[in-house]
Amino acid sequence: MSDLESGETAAAQSPGRRARGAGGGAAARRQARSTPKFESFPNIVRQLPPTDILSEEAIEVIEANADTLMEEVGVEYREDAEALQLWKDAGADVKGERVRFPKGLCRELMKTAPSQFTQHARNPARNVEIGGNNTVFAPVYGPPFVRDLNGERRYATMEDFRNFVKLAYLAPAMHHSGGTVCEPVDIAVNKRHLDMVYAHIRYSDKPFMGSVTAPERAEDTVKMAQILFGEEFVDNNCVLVSLINCNSPMVLDGTMLGALKVYARANQASIVSPFIVGGAMSPVTVAGTLTQVLCEATSAIAFTQLCRPGSPVIFGTFATAISMQSGAPCFGTPEPAQVLMGAAQFARRYNLPFRSGGSLTGAKLPDAQAAFESANTLWPAMLGGVNFMLHSAGWLEGGLVSSYDKFIMDCDQLAAHQKMSAGVDMSENGQAMSAIREVGPGSHYLGCAHTRENFQTAFFVSQTADNNSFEQWEIEGSKRTDHRANDIARKWLEAYQPPEIDAGIDEALKSFVQQKKDSMPDAFT
Amino acid sequence: MSDLESGETAAAQSPGRRARGAGGGAAARRQARSTPKFESFPNIVRQLPPTDILSEEAIEVIEANADTLMEEVGVEYREDAEALQLWKDAGADVKGERVRFPKGLCRELMKTAPSQFTQHARNPARNVEIGGNNTVFAPVYGPPFVRDLNGERRYATMEDFRNFVKLAYLAPAMHHSGGTVCEPVDIAVNKRHLDMVYAHIRYSDKPFMGSVTAPERAEDTVKMAQILFGEEFVDNNCVLVSLINCNSPMVLDGTMLGALKVYARANQASIVSPFIVGGAMSPVTVAGTLTQVLCEATSAIAFTQLCRPGSPVIFGTFATAISMQSGAPCFGTPEPAQVLMGAAQFARRYNLPFRSGGSLTGAKLPDAQAAFESANTLWPAMLGGVNFMLHSAGWLEGGLVSSYDKFIMDCDQLAAHQKMSAGVDMSENGQAMSAIREVGPGSHYLGCAHTRENFQTAFFVSQTADNNSFEQWEIEGSKRTDHRANDIARKWLEAYQPPEIDAGIDEALKSFVQQKKDSMPDAFT
Numbered sequence A, B: 001m002s003d004l005e006s007g008e009t010a011a012a013q014s015p016g017r018r019a020r021g022a023g024g025g026a027a028a029r030r031q032a033r034s035t036p037k038f039e040s041f042p043n044i045v046r047q048l049p050p051t052d053i054l055s056e057e058a059i060e061v062i063e064a065n066a067d068t069l070m071e072e073v074g075v076e077y078r079e080d081a082e083a084l085q086l087w088k089d090a091g092a093d094v095k096g097e098r099v100r101f102p103k104g105l106c107r108e109l110m111k112t113a114p115s116q117f118t119q120h121a122r123n124p125a126r127n128v129e130i131g132g133n134n135t136v137f138a139p140v141y142g143p144p145f146v147r148d149l150n151g152e153r154r155y156a157t158m159e160d161f162r163n164f165v166k167l168a169y170l171a172p173a174m175h176h177s178g179g180t181v182c183e184p185v186d187i188a189v190n191k192r193h194l195d196m197v198y199a200h201i202r203y204s205d206k207p208f209m210g211s212v213t214a215p216e217r218a219e220d221t222v223k224m225a226q227i228l229f230g231e232e233f234v235d236n237n238c239v240l241v242s243l244i245n246c247n248s249p250m251v252l253d254g255t256m257l258g259a260l261k262v263y264a265r266a267n268q269a270s271i272v273s274p275f276i277v278g279g280a281m282s283p284v285t286v287a288g289t290l291t292q293v294l295c296e297a298t299s300a301i302a303f304t305q306l307c308r309p310g311s312p313v314i315f316g317t318f319a320t321a322i323s324m325q326s327g328a329p330c331f332g333t334p335e336p337a338q339v340l341m342g343a344a345q346f347a348r349r350y351n352l353p354f355r356s357g358g359s360l361t362g363a364k365l366p367d368a369q370a371a372f373e374s375a376n377t378l379w380p381a382m383l384g385g386v387n388f389m390l391h392s393a394g395w396l397e398g399g400l401v402s403s404y405d406k407f408i409m410d411c412d413q414l415a416a417h418q419k420m421s422a423g424v425d426m427s428e429n430g431q432a433m434s435a436i437r438e439v440g441p442g443s444h445y446l447g448c449a450h451t452r453e454n455f456q457t458a459f460f461v462s463q464t465a466d467n468n469s470f471e472q473w474e475i476e477g478s479k480r481t482d483h484r485a486n487d488i489a490r491k492w493l494e495a496y497q498p499p500e501i502d503a504g505i506d507e508a509l510k511s512f513v514q515q516k517k518d519s520m521p522d523a524f525t
Helices: A007-013 A015-019 A025-034 A056-072 A081-090 A105-110 A158-170 A192-203 A215-229 A231-236 A254-265 A286-307 A334-349 A368-384 A404-421 A433-439 A449-458 A470-475 A481-495 A503-518 B007-013 B015-019 B025-034 B056-072 B081-090 B105-110 B158-170 B192-203 B215-229 B231-236 B254-265 B286-307 B334-349 B368-384 B404-421 B433-439 B449-458 B470-475 B481-495 B503-518
Strands: A075-077 A093-095 A098-100 A116-119 A128-131 A134-137 A145-147 A153-155 A241-246 A269-278 A313-316 A318-322 A401-403 B075-077 B093-095 B098-100 B116-119 B128-131 B134-137 B145-147 B153-155 B241-246 B269-278 B313-316 B318-322 B401-403
Touching (some): A056 A286, A056 A334, A105 A286, A145 A404, A158 A192, A158 A481, A192 A215, A192 A503, A215 A231, A215 A503, A241 A254, A254 A269, A269 A286, A286 A313, A286 A334, A334 A368, A334 B404, A368 A404, A368 B481, A404 A481, A404 B334, A433 B286, A481 B368, B056 B098, B056 B286, B056 B334, B081 B093, B081 B254, B105 B286, B158 B192, B192 B215, B215 B254, B254 B286, B404 B481
Parallel strands (some): A145 A401, A241 A269, A269 A318, B145 B401, B241 B269, B269 B313, B269 B318
Antiparallel strands (some): A093 A098, B075 B098
């Protein structure tokens, strides 16, 4: 291995080291590793074929079952007379708040939704494609707690929120700034959406998500997007993707419907997500859960098209399974992975972008359980063909906690999946015939021309894994992965520089936020 | 969630609790969890379609490149005049120890190898099918060190060896007893194979692997198998699967060839495995590495058929990538996963069983790195279609260490993959229409008839994950996953009971071992 450790080879591998005048050796390598590099990857374009977990026959059975239930049981549209009227006009059977659907009505209505669309970022280089073979990673959404840089578990604050926006901005494989990266409980409930949307705009230039906790907060989000992008641009382009959870089983409530209508009418995308704890909010079987998911998702997706035909929408599924022991949701287990892959097949069948997956776990610490469970959702999500992956970094403790350490660990995994999804390079250089001819039996490839030419980019390099010898690892403090991730999170936040923003736009945004905040007293519910 | 926690529901879920007179409550649940249950799963029959990472065009390019190199560069068969003569007779071009192969010769010779075969265990219920859609999990192989139950890293002993055999015997999803589960360095090198084979036979009733460190040790293994199964049975059936690594690039050495010939002629299976650290022992690219793997594997597989046409053989690939920083091998990264999936495609193309995968990691501790990296090999292995998975539990620190804690954690993951691979239940019960009809919008499934009927087996239950509330987890000691796994390993070893064995056979085995040991002085090289 000595060829690799010579100063000459190290310098050839990393021109940057020479530029800093470090001629080689351990000190130079440490220096190079300690200076964070922030490249930014475009969204993934998957080269691996999706895995079809359901046979064509199974697909047809589940679809027919869903059709039967849509007609027989139906879905409740609560606290929203307008929604009921829209369904009545569309030909559904509306009794009270219960809407029953003639077979095929929702599938027919869904056809006007685009199969793929661009979500625009304020930096066009950060635009993302949603749908098709594309995969977009977005951070954790919703936790009221953080596990902070000192390992303390406490309520999240607006400062934490800004920190996670900054980390997501810096992480190469994080394509999206997300939404409620943590719940800033130090800000009034009726005002925090303003600070959150402003933070996404100001501290990142990646695309972001809108508020859904009340229709007027959705409207505020749209207005801030209009200040940023211009009214006409927003009306013609998707600049917001927002998360609309169904109240499974088979209910859409007034809050969610209110936000859904605001976004659809503004031509902005919603992710319509049945939020399922299998065994509690759906049947204990995969096929039964998929049937229910299909009813809920297709009904709500069709509803977006009643609000504005052609508006972008994402077929979502968030699935977990209830623990027999504690009643808590379990993550990274086989059945939710099967639900995910099955739902993805239906989204492909209906030519709709699909949301699911994430680095989900029930673990309390960023330990082996956290890693196994996260990987056990990431893999089926990537192979199932997820287009938009919320919770792809930072999620801990069943979504109660945003973890700094885990955010870094997860981002490392996302970068690995980005490389994995790119498929195999079959170029002449990729075929490497010259190398095999040059080296021949019984020798090694460390010094051959092809290796020297490709070494720097050939292999994925993890930022959080330790691949040193046991002895070297001991000398460096016998650190666990989460400790190494903690070091990185600190370094990133130290190195963070906000992206440029037009001063006039920034002023207008700040003034909008201030005026809105001044217009109402603080409310904490 | 209270329905689930009532004594009645708990008792209905677990009849065993009633039998012990525990009416319900936390104490009864703790009691039930603390008593290990040792069911045993048959090998996996995968219901998920394999993922093809290479296009048909890519397959043809790599195969053509391999053909070119087989003819032009060839493979060295070292220290084995008989092997060279066999190749000369088969029509290869032999110059010195270099063997060059006319295009298609090895593919033609491979055709007599079975596409699937049964490896027999002394307990027929533990027989495994190798090939086709079957997957067999086998434990870690080769580490000279252990990380023991006190967390100490030290040289492995014969007692450790027996302990890992016992754990593999008890683990439900471990289908195989494996081979060198750790290297018992307290026993003389020239004698330890006798104790190892005896331990597999005596302390387990699952199928096992043979010694490959010298031809005479392979012969001893065959003789012990003949004592156990009878000579004629061994000549007609596979009872041993043994690991033959190629010395990549493009070399087979005398030791490996000697063992390979012994097993093939005894009609026993070898796993022919190019052992690749990409960038050192193969080109730095995936396509280049696959080309070399194809040369090495097809040549050695063809050679088994020269020794005995029709003898079982497994196409193996062990792939990792070199670390730019340390020169050490990296695990769980994208490129080796791509090599694995690509090689699996070639094995399918040639109708041969395939070996690869495992819970591989470079981590020094069973922490998040260990879990991420292990999962990042397990998933592509399962979706790539691996038939025989060595190192599927216990591997730590790049294969230098067998870890008790990680063994338990990994076995839990294997059980999850067993459930995942079973696919989706599309029976009437699986479709769960009655449940959705019964529950309807806005209610929950916790108490419905379908849930009560299916609750006990509906969801995979992890043995090592903690899905309690944060508060409960704190009360129970804020344990990390590896600590919980440690508790389980201790309980399993305490509960272990050896399977019955015929006293005459046991006596004959012990006497063979003693006579062999007495016949030579200890040697430590």
